[in-house]
Amino acid sequence: MQTFIDFISLNDPNVLFVVIGMILLGISSATIGTFAFLQKRALTGDAIAHSVLPGVCLAFILFDTRNLWVLLGGAFVTGWLSIVCVDIITKHSKLKADTAIGLVLSVFFGVGILLLTFIQQSGNAAQSGLNNFLFGKAAAMHPDDIKTMGIVSLLIIIIVLTFFKEFKLLSFDPAYAKSTGLPVTVLQLLLTTLTVLAVAAGIQAVGVVLMAAMLITPAAAAKYWTNNLRKMIFLSILFAVAGSVIGAYVSYTDNKMPTGPWVVMMISCIAVLSILFAPKKGIIPKYIIRKKYVNKMLRENILKELYHLEEKNPGKKIFSIHDITSERAMKSSDYKLGFRMLTRKHLVNKVVTGYGLTNEGQVEGKRITRIHRLWEMYLTQQLQIQGDHVHEDAEGIEHIITPEIERKLIELLDKPEKDPHEKIIPY
Amino acid sequence: MQIPAIEVHDVTVSYNRKPALWGIDFAVPEGKLVGIIGPNGAGKSTMIKAMMDLNKLDSGYIKLFGKDIQDVRDRVAYVPQRGSVDWDFPASVLDVVLMGRYGKKGLFKRIQKSDKEMALACLEKVNMLPYINRQISQLSGGQQQRVFIARSLAQEADLYFMDEPFAGIDATTEKTIFDLLLKMRAEGKTILVVHHDLQSAYLYFDWIILLNTQLIASGPKEEIFVPEYLQKTYGGKIDLLTKVGEMLGELQVPPREK
Numbered sequence: 001m002q003t004f005i006d007f008i009s010l011n012d013p014n015v016l017f018v019v020i021g022m023i024l025l026g027i028s029s030a031t032i033g034t035f036a037f038l039q040k041r042a043l044t045g046d047a048i049a050h051s052v053l054p055g056v057c058l059a060f061i062l063f064d065t066r067n068l069w070v071l072l073g074g075a076f077v078t079g080w081l082s083i084v085c086v087d088i089i090t091k092h093s094k095l096k097a098d099t100a101i102g103l104v105l106s107v108f109f110g111v112g113i114l115l116l117t118f119i120q121q122s123g124n125a126a127q128s129g130l131n132n133f134l135f136g137k138a139a140a141m142h143p144d145d146i147k148t149m150g151i152v153s154l155l156i157i158i159i160v161l162t163f164f165k166e167f168k169l170l171s172f173d174p175a176y177a178k179s180t181g182l183p184v185t186v187l188q189l190l191l192t193t194l195t196v197l198a199v200a201a202g203i204q205a206v207g208v209v210l211m212a213a214m215l216i217t218p219a220a221a222a223k224y225w226t227n228n229l230r231k232m233i234f235l236s237i238l239f240a241v242a243g244s245v246i247g248a249y250v251s252y253t254d255n256k257m258p259t260g261p262w263v264v265m266m267i268s269c270i271a272v273l274s275i276l277f278a279p280k281k282g283i284i285p286k287y288i289i290r291k292k293y294v295n296k297m298l299r300e301n302i303l304k305e306l307y308h309l310e311e312k313n314p315g316k317k318i319f320s321i322h323d324i325t326s327e328r329a330m331k332s333s334d335y336k337l338g339f340r341m342l343t344r345k346h347l348v349n350k351v352v353t354g355y356g357l358t359n360e361g362q363v364e365g366k367r368i369t370r371i372h373r374l375w376e377m378y379l380t381q382q383l384q385i386q387g388d389h390v391h392e393d394a395e396g397i398e399h400i401i402t403p404e405i406e407r408k409l410i411e412l413l414d415k416p417e418k419d420p421h422e423k424i425i426p427y
Numbered sequence: 428m429q430i431p432a433i434e435v436h437d438v439t440v441s442y443n444r445k446p447a448l449w450g451i452d453f454a455v456p457e458g459k460l461v462g463i464i465g466p467n468g469a470g471k472s473t474m475i476k477a478m479m480d481l482n483k484l485d486s487g488y489i490k491l492f493g494k495d496i497q498d499v500r501d502r503v504a505y506v507p508q509r510g511s512v513d514w515d516f517p518a519s520v521l522d523v524v525l526m527g528r529y530g531k532k533g534l535f536k537r538i539q540k541s542d543k544e545m546a547l548a549c550l551e552k553v554n555m556l557p558y559i560n561r562q563i564s565q566l567s568g569g570q571q572q573r574v575f576i577a578r579s580l581a582q583e584a585d586l587y588f589m590d591e592p593f594a595g596i597d598a599t600t601e602k603t604i605f606d607l608l609l610k611m612r613a614e615g616k617t618i619l620v621v622h623h624d625l626q627s628a629y630l631y632f633d634w635i636i637l638l639n640t641q642l643i644a645s646g647p648k649e650e651i652f653v654p655e656y657l658q659k660t661y662g663g664k665i666d667l668l669t670k671v672g673e674m675l676g677e678l679q680v681p682p683r684e685k
Contacts, residue, residue: 038516166534169526172516176507179479180530180582181500227562229517 003253015252018138021146022248025202025214026241028153031160032198033215033240034222034233035191038171043098044083044192046212047105049199051082053112053208056133057119066129068148072200079196082108112208135258136207138248145204152201156194167191168229205244207260213267214240221271224278243267297399298338300368301328303347304398306357307365320354366426372398373419374409380420381413387420430493432457432586432617433478437487439683440470440477445676446640447473451487453636453645457585460612461619462632462648466661469639471621472508475588478619479505486683491586501531504584506575508591514563514571521559523574524550527581542581549580554603569600576604587611587618593627605631625657640672 010016036045052075059074060066082104089100119130132140141149160167169177170187178184195215202211218236226232247263276284305327309319321335330338339355342348347361357365372394379390401409419425431454438451447470455461463471476482478489480496491499504527524546525538532538550556553573558566566574572592579587592604608618608631622628628635628648635651637643637660644656675681 040513162535165526165529165538168518168522169529172518172523172526173507173512175476175481175511176505176526176578177529178481179500179503179505179588180527181497182530182534223517227517227564228519229522232517 004249007249007252014143017143017146018141018248018252019245021141021149022138022205022244023241024150024153024157025205026218026244027237028156029198029202029211029214030218030236030240031233032156032191032194034219034229034236035160035167035171036195037216037219037223039191041195042212042216043101044086045195045199045215047082047086047101047108048079048196049208049211049215050105050112051108052076052079052196052200052203052211053133054078054108054115055081055112056203056208057112057115057130060119060130061115068145068204071133071203072148072152075200075203076196078108079199080193083192083196132207132258133203134207134209136203136205136210136247136260136263137251138205138244138259139251141204149201149205152197156198156201159190159194163187163190205259206247206263207258210260210264213264214244217264217267217271218243221267221274224274224281239267239270243270293399295337295341298334299341299345299347300364300399301330302335302338302342303357303361303365304368304372306348306355307362307369310357310362310365311369318351318354318356323354368398370426371401371406371409373423373425374406374413374416375401376419376421377413377416377425378409390420429456431455432459432492433619434490434493435474435478435487436489438477438484438489439486440473440482441485441675441681442473443676444679444681446485446672448477448638449641449672451638451642453642455617455619455634455636455645457492457617458612458615459617459634460608460632461617461634461636462622462628463619463636463638464622464625464628464660465638465643467623469660471623471638472590474636474638475505475590475619475621479503479588485681499586501582502585504579504582504587506579506587506589506592509568509571509575509594511590514566516563518563519559520550520555520561520563520566520574521546523563524577524581527578530582545583546577546581549577550574552580552607553577567597569596572596573600573603576607585616587616589618589620591621591623593620593622593624593631625661 006012007015010019033045036042055074055076055078056071057074058078059071062074063070085104086097086100089095089103090097093100095103116131116134129137129140166177166182166187169182170184170191174184174188177187198215199208199211202214206214218239219232221239222232222235225235243263243266246266247259250257250262251259274282276282279285302324305324306319308327309323310316324330325335339348339350342361343350346358347364349356349358375394375397376387376390379385379393380387385393415427416425433453433455435451435453438448439446440448451474463474465471473482477484478491478496489496491503496503521543525542527549528538528542528545532542547556547559550559553576555570555573555577558570563571563574576589576592579589593601596604608620611618612633620632622631629652633648634646635648636645637651637656639660643660644651
């Protein structure tokens with residue numbers, strides 16, 4: 001608990017630095033990641049992330065320093081080279097982009113691991129900490145490193161703000177963008193460069209292996225909540241920042257714990273929750289909407305059958321379950337549920353001998369019967385569909401027709417008295 | 428002689444070495460409503476993309492208003508095929524139409540109120556005003572098409588390239604678009620429309636380009652709608668040309684010695 005208070009009170013200047021760094025990283029990677037996601041270049045981000053490792057190691061071997069600017073330079077070079085390789089392979093061979101990405105990713109990462117092992121075995125004193133680049137270690141960063149990371153992140157944010165509308169058009173419709181004279185090739189190059197930079201900026205805090213998740217997962221989660229690009233970017237930033245600050249906290253409390261996996265776990269949790277619960281698009285809200293509709297159909301069908309029974313048996317008001325199920329076959333679990341809902345809504349009265357419609361229930365039953373028969377009339381008269389084919393269709397449509405459409409139907413059909421089966425349409 | 432709106436001279440374009448267009452020559456005068464007609468795979472879309480420099484030419488040249496496309500970009504507008512983009516993109520109808528202003532604005536300039544008013548006026552022309560704030564993922568096919576056309580109108584161009592604007596849309600949209608095309612022609616705009624339905628083509632256009640990898644015919648519709656040309660366009664591909672084209676694709680050699 002004390003460590004938690006220490007962490008959030010930001011009294012320790014080192015913690016303050018780390019948190020600011022993580023926030024900037026979250027902002028830059030989520031922003032650029034949203035565009036990568038919308039361009040369907042998620043895998044490209046992964047290829048870049050894995051391919052910066054050999055660059056970092058080479059820079060370390062060549063310049064014998066842990067200065068982050070130097071390592072970033074190395075990361076940038078090989079990250080870029082990997083994208084060039086993917087482009088060359090897809091352009092000049094029969095291999096498709098996903099294969100090319102898979103190939104390049106594993107070759108570059110393999111070389112990176114090779115170089116890393118070489119550095120470790122050479123026993124170079126300064127190498128301590130270099131393997132943090134695999135999975136990240138936010139707490140182990142020097143204030144200088146965090147400054148570097150912050151500057152790179154800020155640069156990315158400024159460039160994206162400057163070219164926001166161009167990047168938006170490029171992501172939505174590149175062919176059209178080119179036709180309007182926008183320098184599409186240059187802009188795409190810029191966007192790819194920024195992706196490489198965003199990945200490179202995160203290698204120390206999150207690590208190369210998991211940086212791709214920092215780019216793509218926040219955007220994927222945000223897409224579930226909004227259909228507005230600005231809001232989507234804002235939400236991805238929120239998710240990424242939340243994930244990375246929590247990751248930094250874990251790394252602060254236990255310095256054996258790598259940051260990257262925690263960041264990714266947190267962001268992935270947010271993504272899973274979004275997929276499940278986001279309004280409208282989430283799996284569970286969708287299921288609930290569907291379930292509500294099924295229940296509505298069930299209620300309306302029972303009301304309609306009760307109304308039919310009243311029509312057939314003038315004067316009789318109470319009908320047994322048997323009467324109702326012989327009118328319309330229903331599972332017992334269904335009609336039990338249906339009657340429970342209907343009595344709760346005071347549309348149906350339950351008495352010892354069975355069920356009867358209340359006044360409101362009768363109005364409802366009449367309305368559904370009316371819509372059903374009007375729709376049958378519409379199909380036979382206006383669309384010339386055979387009378388024996390229209391019932392099934394009306395069974396489905398009767399539950400969705402609004403009062404407005406009903407009025408239009410009545411107007412269009414000139415308030416008919418009987419339906420195609422010579423049944424009276426009740427008004 | 429007046430400079431034609433479009434001049435295409437000896438143009439060959441190939442995909443993966445296999446020619447999609449072969450030695451195309453034609454010119455279109457200004458102010459015409461032009462239909463590019465031909466069967467599937469005839470190279471119709473390739474043709475208009477080539478005119479906007481979206482496809483590389485293997486041979487020949489294309490002049491718009493007597494100039495290179497790069498010099499007249501601001502006079503040219505493009506309506507891509509509806510299916511060429513992902514409509515699940517997070518944007519509203521107004522957002523998409525505003526994209527039509529980006530080219531005019533250039534880099535670094537922000538969208539202003541006047542651009543918004545312009546976009547709204549364009550949306551009105553295609554009867555889409557009630558939908559300005561709707562998410563594009565919720566539009567029907569016909570509405571998507573009208574949004575794309577409104578976006579091209581926002582470019583205030585003189586020459587319009589439309590790729591299959593009549594494909595898979597409802598009757599109301601079809602009428603809206605056709606009426607709009609007539610109005611645009613009356614304003615002196617030149618409009619090239621890729622179209623695959625022969626029946627409606629005669630009704631819609633006043634200038635026809637018949638295409639099937641090679642140019643079959645180009646001119647006023649009365650001269651072009653003759654059985655001989657139509658037979659040539661639709662009566663199966665020209666055997667020898669197809670065969671040689673496939674050979675180029677297999678051998679991976681360019682169609683011209685360059």
